[in-house]
Amino acid sequence: MTLPQLFFTYFAISMTILSVLVVTRRNPVHSVLWMLVLFIHIAALYLFLNAEFLAAVQIIVYAGARLVLFVFVIMLLNLKKEKTEKKYQDQWPVGAGISLLMIIFFVLIMGKITELPALGKYSIEAIQSEGSLMTIGKVLYTEYILPFEIASVILLVAIIGAVVLAKKRIE
Amino acid sequence: MVPLSWYIVLSAVMFCIGVFGFLARRNLLIIFISIELMLNSVNISLVAFSHYLQSMTGQILVFFVIAVAAAEAAIGLAIIIAYYKNNPTIKVDEINLLKG
Structure with missing residues (x-):
């Protein structure tokens, strides 16, 4: 090893x-x-x-x-x-069973992956020559600019939503 | 060199522990923490794929997962606090106002 x-x-x-x-x-x-x-x-x-x-x-x-x-x-x-009450819901064995089944499923499909897509252009040398932050920034602000803008809107919604939900109701 | 499959198995195991916590615990906060655990396990597999396929897409995706998860946590915790003000419990089996 x-x-x-x-x-x-x-x-x-x-x-x-x-x-x-x-x-x-x-x-x-x-x-x-x-x-x-x-x-x-x-x-x-x-x-x-x-x-x-x-x-x-x-x-x-x-x-x-x-x-x-x-x-x-x-x-x-x-x-x-919290200290005195029970920790788990009554259906916890079902949850444990489902998560065990999921582990088995994931490990089984792992063995089926034989073909990976072609390697991209961001090899370790390419990233090192330009710098890690520079590389990720370039990709983020060119290829993924629309998702980036949408993420900003989602964060705005979260800010407003959290304030609206947690504030006192004005009579 | 660590094989890619090791990362994926680690990610799968962490994800399934998160699923167990999500399905079995009674405390709403721990359920939220389990969701965080599941998101993080997926992030590990995305970064691993990004490294092994020499592509930047995985890392960008992790970036967006973190952003959306921040929004999710903020809204969710606000809902918990708003609910707790009306009905002081955070046990999921006692939260049954809709009688579902």
Whole structure:
């Protein structure tokens, strides 16, 4: 086993354990904190895949903004009863069965993938010669300019929607 | 060199753990966190494909997934808070105002 494979094995095992911890903790704050560790692992995996920009975005947006939002909401809600009540819904065995079936399905169709599309022009050398940010920016602002604009509208809708939903009703 | 299939299997396993959390937990916040987990697992597979196929599309797609997921989380959490003001519970089996 080479060194990259060893690294990947560590990341895969710890990310699986962390995911299980995230969905099984009773206290949502503990869940969010495990999620933080998981996001840092995911960012490291992105670095591994030469996606430096996405690794930074993962840390800044997910770990920096999203999880803080979650913790704020947890603190706003009164979750004292949580400690005594049951964690799972009554149909949890069905959920476990479905997710097991999905794992089996995904692994089975993995073996069927024999043909991959032709390689694109963004090899590691091409990205290195231009810089990672430059490359992703050029693609984002030329080929994908329309989705980029639509994403800005979606974010605007989210801003307005969140304010409208959470504000006090004016009589 | 790590084979592409390893990344895909890791992504599939994380996705399925997220599915389990989504279907089985009672706490609405944990269900939201499970959705985040599923989105992130898909992001891993997209970045892996982007790297191995030497294409930029996967990374751009991850960028948009992050943007849309931010909108989703903001709206969803606002709905949770708005609901909690009327009816102080976030247990999904007790949220049955529509009697579905």
